[in-house]
Structure formats: C-alpha cells, structure tokens
Amino acid sequence: MNTTTSIILDTRRAKQDGTFPVKLRVTHQRKQKYFAIGISLSQTDFDKAQGEKPRGEYKDLKIKFGSLEARAIKVIEKLPEFSFEAFEKRFLEKKQSGQDVYSYYDRYIDSLKQEGRVGTASSYQTSLNSLKSFHPKKLSFAKVNAEFLLAYERWMLSRGNSQTSVGIYLRTLRALFNLAIEEGVLDKKDYPFGKRKYQIPAGRNIKKALTLEDIQKIFDYQPVSESEAWSRDLWLFSYLCNGINVKDIARLKYRNIEGDKITFIRAKTERTAKKNLKPVVAILTPEAKEILERWGLKPRHAETYVFGILTNSVTPEREMKLVQQAVKNINKYIKRIAVALGIEKEVTTYTARHSFSTILKRSGAPIEFISESLGHQDLKTTEYYLDSFEDDVKKQYAGLLTNFKKSH
Template identity: 55%
Template sequence: MSAIVSLYLDTRRQKNDGSFPVKLRVTFQRKQQYYPTGINLTEQQWEKVGKPKPREDFIRDTKRLLETFSDRAEKVIREMPLFSFDEFETRYIGTAEAPSDSVFAGFERYIGQLKKEGRAGTASSYQCAVNAIQHYHSRKTPLTYRDIDPQWLKGFEQWMLASGNSITSVGIYLRSLRTIYNQAVEDGAIDREVYPFTKRRYQIPTGRNTKKALTLADIEKIFHYEAEPGSAEERARDLWLFSYLCNGMNPKDIARLTYQQVGEKQIRFVRAKTERTKREVKPITVAVTDDVLRIIAKWGQKPVSPQRYVFGVLEPGMSAERERAVVLQFTKTINKYIGRIALSLGIDKDVTTYTARHSFSTVLKRSGAPIEFISESLGHQDIRTTESYLDSFEDDVKAQYASALTSFKKKE
C-alpha cells in the first residue's frame, strides 16, 4: 500500500486576516501527518483553488504552486523502497538545501534543469528573460526575491517598452520570472505574504489577440497556387498546407513525425510542447485525408520504415540544441516562401506557420464544429472542462470535420 498525498485547509486556527494555513497531508495505513506549505487562504479562496479552471491570476498561481508541493511529495514517495514517515520527512524536509534568495541563481538552476530534460527551446526563452532582467537591474548588488515588488515590476515593464519591446515580450519575460519566484516560495526562499503577482499588486500584461486566421477563400488560393515542381517554394507551400490540414501541427511536430505515427485513417502524435510538462498527455488524433496522403507521398522519405522521420528534417541522435537549431531553420524557410506566396496572391496578411494553426481552428469553428472538438484537435489539455467530451468523437465524425478544411474543392 502506497502513501497518499493531498492538500488540506487547516481551519482550526484562523489568522488575523481571516485566512487559514494550507498543509500537505500524507496518509499511510490510516495514519496522517501534516506538513506546512507556507500558503494561507480564506475558505472562499480555497474553494476557488479546488475548481478545475480558476479565472483569477492569484488563484491560478496558488493552484500551480500547491501542485508543486504535492508533486514533489509524490516523487519522494515513489523513490522510497518502503514508506515510513521518518524517512519521508528526511527526504522531503531534512535533506533540503538552504534556499537561495538570488533571482539569478534561481534562473540558472531552472535553465540547467530544462537543458537536462532536452527542452532547449524553453531554456532559450528563460535565458532571454534573465538577460533582459540583468540588463535592467544593471547593479553590482545581487537581485533578491524581496527586490521583486510591484514597483520593480512596473519599472521593468516601462523600461522594456521604452527599449522598443512589445507588450507580448514583456508578458513572456515576466511569466518566466513568476515561475522562478513560485519555485522560490516553494523552497522557502521568500514568504508567500509578499507575493507581488496578484490582481491588486501587479498583473502581468497580455498582448492584444490580433486575428491571424485566413479566410477559406485565402486558403483556396494557396491550395491552388502553382509553384515550380520540386522547388523549395512548392515544398514550403505543401508543408504549410500539411500543418493546416493536420490540426495546425507546428513545425517541430512535423519535423519529429515518424511513419510509425501515420496510419491509414489517423495520425496520432503528442505535441513536443506538452509531452514533458503534463502528467497525462492525451495524444492528438488527425483524420488522414487524401491531401495529407498526397503531401506525404510527395515529400516523405523513402524507403518507408516505422522509426524513420517522414520529412527528413531531423536525423536520429541529434542533441536538443542541434534539433532546436534545425527546426528554427525549417520554420524560417517555410515562413519565407509562404510569405512570398501570400504576397503574390494578394493576401494582405502576415502568413506564417502560426497562421496555419489559427486558420485550422477558425475554419472549423465557422463550419459549426463544437468547441470541444476543436480543443481536442489542438491538444489544449489544460482545458479540463472539455475532457469529458473528448472520447465521444468517433472516427467518422473526425473525418467529416476534416473534410471541411478543403470544402472549396466541392465546387470543382
């Protein structure tokens, strides 16, 4: 019998602000032990944390942070040959290193962890964030977590914008900083009471959701665009269409696609973006159409073998850093040619591989597809409220919606 980990709001002793401490509860053979998390919540906040998809930033961040406590405890328990509370406490608490109050040290540790996990793209994003923060701080004194208050965050935001950065970049960098800060709270390097990323203290800005999708008429133009046979332009057009037809599959997943994942009626894959960040990742299922098979037949590597990459972008044994560089160049090439094609067709939009993903979801929405189906198709596994619907879509229904992506062909 394994020990069970849960979170518990201890309402026996109320604090002056009306909150109660949240504790980690470990149960083994009907015996329970409680361990502090350093987080205090009101009963109303605790109820919101328990919901599948909380809306408030503070509640969402608190939910994520509490999940890191339970995840860490479960990991300790899994690694124990035989469970005992004494051994658990030694591993979970007793051997923990003294937490560092250095923000840059926190970034360095997390970036190193990402590189070990082969998440080179995410590591690069965090490195860009810490580079900007170091430039803004520009003092010889260390940057501690106590320095990160609402005034500092507002100053960083203003400095970023004044330096010519977009509000989207500001949001990306500050969400990276928030992740590092949350880890510091978990490690005990900073008290949760001074947490600055709340609705009342400081809200991370978000960029405007500009429309990136093409109309079906625009996609029809791209579909019928006559490129020189066998040219790089033709390959880029076809791979852009492959992304559009395959649930908005992003370039990294196209590059990593193997013949083993391609069936007669379905392509099944797990997004590289989520495979290491979720406990249970539901594979994305793509309905294989004649156009999808035509693109694979034209550009796929020969001979066909299960473990072989379909489009030959990657090679077996590549390091994470090399794979990232190759995928970036692959994406850049597609974007260069599809951008030229769009311009020559009179499409007044910045067409990229990201546009293919937005166009896929928008065309399906306009065709009447349920939002639950679109959510499943895109691999949005963080939308827990749709999970109960995902298994209800049969293959023939998926094929029906997939046919809507090239409905203009019915006119021909």
C-alpha cells in the same frame, strides 16, 4: 546528534482538493514539530516521490525534499544549543535569503537543458538577460514587488518593446516565483503578481487566421520551384492536420501514421504536462495523403522520420537548430506565395495553426473539439487562439435580429 529530521505527509486533515500538506518534521528528545514547505500531494503521489527510482515530476519532488532536509540539518548543526524556537528562526531566515532571482534563473535554465528542453531554456535565458540589463546588480526576491515590475515594464516599453514581449518575459519570472514558493524559499504573501498587485500585460490578439478564400488560393497556387512546393505543402499539411506545428511535423515517424490518421504527443506538452498526456489525433484528408506521398521518405520504416527534417540520434540542441531552419525556410517561401496571391495578412507557420482552429470555429465546430484537436490542456488556451468572426458574418447575424420584418 539527538535531533532528527524527515519529510512526511501530514494526513491528519485533507485539503479541499483531497491532497495533504507535505511537511518537514523535526524531532528532538522525543518532541516533534512540523514545518510546512508549501507543497501538497495525494498519498499516491507522495509515495511515488519517495520511491527508490522516481521519474519525471516525482524525481523533481524527491530532489526538492532532499534539498530542504539537507538545509534543515545544516541549520541544526550550526546551532550552539538546539531549541525549536532557535531552529525555526534560523531556518526561516535561511529560507528567506536562500536564493536570489538570477541564481534561480540559472538553476532552472540548467535543469531545462538537462531535460532536453532547449527552446524553453532559450526563452528563460532571454528573459534573464533582459532583467539583468534593467537591474545589473544581484536581485533578491524581496526586491521584486509591484513597483519594481511596473518600472521594468516602463523601461521595456521605452526601448521599443511591445506589451507582448513584456508579458512573455515576465511570465517566466512569475513561473520562478511560483517555484520558489513551492520549494518553501518564499511565502505566498511575498508574491507580487495578481489582483491589487502587478498584473502582467496581455498581448494584443492580432488576427492571424486566414479566410477560407485565401486558403483556397494557396491550395490552387502553382509553385515555381521545388523549395516553394515543399514549403507550401508543409504549410498546408500543418493546416490540414490539426494545426500541427513544425517541430511536431519534424518529429513524425511512420509509426505515428495508421490508416487514415496520425497520432502524436505534442513536443510542447510531453515534458510539461503533469500526467495523463492525451495524444493528438489528426485525420488524414486526401490532400494530406498526397503531401505525404510527395515528400515522405522511402522506404517507410516505422522509425524513419517522415519528412527527413531530423535524423536519428540528434542532440536536443541540434534538433532545435534543424527545426528553426525548417521554420525559416517555410516562412520565407510561404510569405512570397502570399504576396504573389495578393493575401494582405502576414502568413507564417503560425498562421496555419490559427487558421485551422478559426475555420473550424466559423464552421460551427464545438470549442471542446477544437481544443482537443489542438492538443490544448484547457479551453482558455483555445479561446485565445480563436480569431474573431469576419465582418460579413457579423452582419449576417446582426440581420437576424430584425428577421421578423421579412415575414411581413
């Protein structure tokens, strides 16, 4: 075959962000033509993706490049006579019809499971099951337009689902559209989300944070059983340690504890953040140290899980089940405690994280500090977490508007 292909970085003109487009180069009888594949990288990132043993995102990129080139070679082999025009027509036709939505879901769910991200895989599977209930037949990307998405939203709501659920399911679909565009299977013009198209509904931000008064009640509560004591203490540990979630509590080992602080990488971001993962640092207050002393496993070896929720060498599937059971137990008893204390809001493990961030906000802490403490990658995520101020605080500030009256 006198026609060759290769994946190259087109460095002739940089984009505004300093990256260059990655292209498929087809060479025939010393003539070359370039085809954009919808990916842009820096020279350094491209070199890493093309290296012998790339890891993480670079490994994913290398697989994508190989898949695209293999597809191009198949198109060339099937052409009776090569011409760039014939290749482009067949290649773009193949690109448009190469994958359907459900097969993309299946492939992505499999890749998540292979990475050990079984919780995320479960979320995508739930979204896929819902879409299949709405549209049982094969679903092409072309079929998914603003009208289709609006019809799906109405169907979901008519069956008693909330706007929040609709948003959760459709954000996974949006992520797959972005992936298909990135892989060159779709063109950006076929993207059905965004302004003047379909906008995913935002869930209602229900107040989840407790007041400082309610948190004091939980601190002062005298548990009636060991299960209550364990659940109350782990809830408080989450609140005291930057709103750390139960999965990260379960993953804590003694090597994460040094002096008056714990340092850890959030499980939620360790495989999804692209680079420069920043560890979360939580200061251990005297109360948090007391909880560690009460419930921490002994002897304290560096590789021992602190709270004994997990054991060494558990599979990702087993880890998910153990964490889910711990969350279930904590929620069961912390809800009982809340009822006994007359706390009207629903109290769960999630409430501890929201309470941590909101109490800091009400105390005047900068949002940048709160964001870093929570381990968020951007401030928008933090702003969503932060609860609104209590009415008495609003009244206090409103009174300042006419403070001049008090000087007369």
